[in-house]
Amino acid sequence: MIYKRSSELFAEAEKVIPGGVNSPVRAFKGVGGTPIFVKEAKGAYLYDEDGNRLLDYINSWGPMILGHAFEPVVNAVVEKAKKGTSFGMPTEIETEIAQLAVSMVPNIDKIRFVNSGTEACMSAVRLARGYTEKDKIIKFAGCYHGHSDSFLIQAGSGASTFGIPNSPGVTQGTAKDTLLARYNDIDNVKKLVKDNSGEIACVIIEPVAGNMGCIPPVNNFLENLRTLCDENNILLIFDEVMTGFRLAKGGAQELFNIKADIVCFGKVIGGGLPVGAFAANNEIMNYLAPVGPVYQAGTLSGNPLAMAAGLAMITELNNNADIFKRLEEKTVYLHKGISKVLDGNNIVYTINRVGSMISVHFAEGAVVDFETSAKGNNDKFKSFFHGMLNEGVYIAPSAFETWFITDALSYEDLDFTIRTVDKVTKNL
Numbered sequence: 022m023i024y025k026r027s028s029e030l031f032a033e034a035e036k037v038i039p040g041g042v043n044s045p046v047r048a049f050k051g052v053g054g055t056p057i058f059v060k061e062a063k064g065a066y067l068y069d070e071d072g073n074r075l076l077d078y079i080n081s082w083g084p085m086i087l088g089h090a091f092e093p094v095v096n097a098v099v100e101k102a103k104k105g106t107s108f109g110m111p112t113e114i115e116t117e118i119a120q121l122a123v124s125m126v127p128n129i130d131k132i133r134f135v136n137s138g139t140e141a142c143m144s145a146v147r148l149a150r151g152y153t154e155k156d157k158i159i160k161f162a163g164c165y166h167g168h169s170d171s172f173l174i175q176a177g178s179g180a181s182t183f184g185i186p187n188s189p190g191v192t193q194g195t196a197k198d199t200l201l202a203r204y205n206d207i208d209n210v211k212k213l214v215k216d217n218s219g220e221i222a223c224v225i226i227e228p229v230a231g232n233m234g235c236i237p238p239v240n241n242f243l244e245n246l247r248t249l250c251d252e253n254n255i256l257l258i259f260d261e262v263m264t265g266f267r268l269a270k271g272g273a274q275e276l277f278n279i280k281a282d283i284v285c286f287g288k289v290i291g292g293g294l295p296v297g298a299f300a301a302n303n304e305i306m307n308y309l310a311p312v313g314p315v316y317q318a319g320t321l322s323g324n325p326l327a328m329a330a331g332l333a334m335i336t337e338l339n340n341n342a343d344i345f346k347r348l349e350e351k352t353v354y355l356h357k358g359i360s361k362v363l364d365g366n367n368i369v370y371t372i373n374r375v376g377s378m379i380s381v382h383f384a385e386g387a388v389v390d391f392e393t394s395a396k397g398n399n400d401k402f403k404s405f406f407h408g409m410l411n412e413g414v415y416i417a418p419s420a421f422e423t424w425f426i427t428d429a430l431s432y433e434d435l436d437f438t439i440r441t442v443d444k445v446t447k448n449l
């Protein structure tokens with residue numbers, strides 16, 4: 022693959038944008054090399070500035086669940102833009118997408134739209150603190166809830182890729198109220214709750230972790246967490262920015278039949294435009310301004326273009342719920358195919374998968390938390406990433422990410438991917 026134009030564009034970008042990117046993980050620091058500049062995308066394929074066609078397994082880190090430039094989404098945005106792009110006043114479409122989301126997701130009465138997953142999770146924590154009148158929060162090492170100060174405490178995703186457990190700029194005053202637990206270790210959480218009795222407002226968790234690779238909850242972890250929160254007057258926040266509208270119509274709450282107190286969304290709910298959201302029952306959500314005392318706001322929250330994209334996306338998912346079954350079947354097919362060729366090449370690996378989230382770890386034994394995920398052979402991952410890229414398959418440029426399957430992938434695409442894994446790992 023030739024990346025001459027991408028290299029030129031990257032050099033230009035670095036002069037005016039820190040690191041040449043507007044989000045660190047795009048800079049390929051976790052795998053080395055020059056980031057790919059995309060010219061356009063359609064369906065399962067990206068077309069870069071050097072004319073290369075790449076089979077996309079990132080899909081904008083999750084949103085493009087129906088493939089790039091999905092017609093109903095594109096048409097909805099184009100039509101909406103002709104009527105104005107932002108008003109800072111209420112519009113009917115905000116109510117429409119709110120009604121649909123509330124009908125699709127269990128245990129929520131109201132939803133507030135914001136502009137990113139970070140904003141959704143940050144606001145959800147503030148709401149939990151305001152509602153419970155307690156300050157401390159529990160998060161899990163390796164989970165990523167965006168770049169709000171309270172979360173950048175050994176975060177997953179980019180921060181893990183850079184190995185920065187505590188980001189500079191986060192004050193000790195903030196960090197002291199964030200307690201770190203180990204994913205899938207309920208005894209560890211119980212100890213934190215006991216040692217901070219009466220002080221914990223919420224536990225925030227990715228119900229399926231996607232920022233240390235894909236890590237499923239095991240041994241009734243979520244059920245035990247729900248019970249622990251109920252017993253200690255702690256709110257359980259599901260960060261479903263990745264899992265929402267991907268694992269099922271009702272997300273992880275539906276898939277695992279577990280009730281969260283507050284649910285956060287992003288990615289898919291915006292159809293590729295900047296949308297985040299957080300939702301809960303009436304009692305909790307009515308604590309939010311202008312009804313209640315917890316302040317939260319945003320100039321472009323509920324922006325009509327973003328709402329048009331999100332409404333078109335979740336309408337499609339709501340009307341064609343067999344998409345979720347199709348996505349899982351494709352992911353299982355990929356899982357089995359990759360396992361077969363990795364076994365054939367005597368590679369030491371673990372594959373984790375839930376629904377249409379999957380990750381390949383060059384690690385021995387189960388990958389169940391940040392510690393076991395970090396034991397993966399990163400040098401092998403780098404070689405694997407570049408090997409796949411050179412063959413035209415674009416996976417996440419970090420071992421601490423998940424592959425996102427799109428319904429636009431055909432079984433021919435999946436077979437090509439499996440053959441490419443075989444070719445690339447022959448001498449890994």
Ligand code: KE4
Pocket residue numbers: 044045046047082137138139140142165166167168178179227231232260261262263287288297422
């Ligand atoms: P954003 O602020 O990036 O929209 O969402 C933050 C966020 C919150 N919660 C979860 C579970 C997330 O995965 C994310 C963002 N995910 C990363 C990829 N792992 C976004 C990619 C990036 O940082 O550029």
